[in-house]
Amino acid sequence: MGRGYNLLFVLVTFLVLVAAVTAQGNRGSNSGGGRRPHVGFYGNRCRNVESIVRSVVQSHVRSIPANAPGIxxxxxxxxxxxxxxxxxxxxxxxxxxxxxxxxxxxxxxxxEEAKARLEKACPRTVSCADILTLAARDAVVLTGGQRWEVPLGRLDGRISQASDVNLP
Incomplete structure (x- = not known):
């Protein structure tokens, strides 16, 4: 991979982390009545959540490397x-x-594949929001980035409007 690609990937990674930290600090509605995401959230309810997501991401990134920045x-x-x-x-x-x-x-x-595998292992337990967050972390790690612990326990959003994407 070229130097420009690596620099762009580092920049995008930084922006995602800033957005995630900012969003988490400002999102009271995602706290589930005082519940806040934390490391180890799924505990015994879904012990393999991280390894299942990592396995799926690894498989897809190995077959199509462009999946890493895409995720x-x-x-x-x-x-x-x-x-x-x-x-x-x-x-x-x-x-x-x-x-x-x-x-x-x-x-x-x-x-979608990670969600399907998690539904078999831990039905109705892991949110898609957490799956996407873990997948993004794993995509960074698989391309040479540093690993970090991901607080889990996000609630899935139920509203998704195209008009909300076009921010001023």
Whole structure:
């Protein structure tokens, strides 16, 4: 990979982390009545959540390396609108996914496969918002970035409007 690509990837990674930290600090509605995301959130309810997501991401990034920046970009676009709530994953004629900036997002199949595997292992337990966040972290690590602990316990957003993507 070229130097320009690596620099761009580092810049995008930084922006995603800033957006995630900012969104988490300003998103009282995602706290579930006082519940805040934390490391180890799923505990015994889904011990393998991180290894399942990592395995899926690793498989997809190995077969199509462009999935790594695609997943990171998708996470950024998710966090940018209403916080890191997975709302960019929702499909619909007027969802965030259909907004002009999001039409070129890639990696949805990675998140969908991870969700399917997690549903088999831990039915109705892990949020899509957490899956996308873990996948973004793993994409960074798989391309040479540093690993960090990801607080889990985000709630999935239920509202996804293309009109919300076009911020002033």
């Amino acid at each position: 990171l970009r998708m996470h950024f676009h998710d966090c940018f609108v209403h916080g890191c709530d997975g709302s960019v994953l929702l499909a619909g004629n007027t969802s965030e996914r259909t907004a002009v900036p999001n039409r070129s997002l890639r990696g949805f199949e990675v998140i």
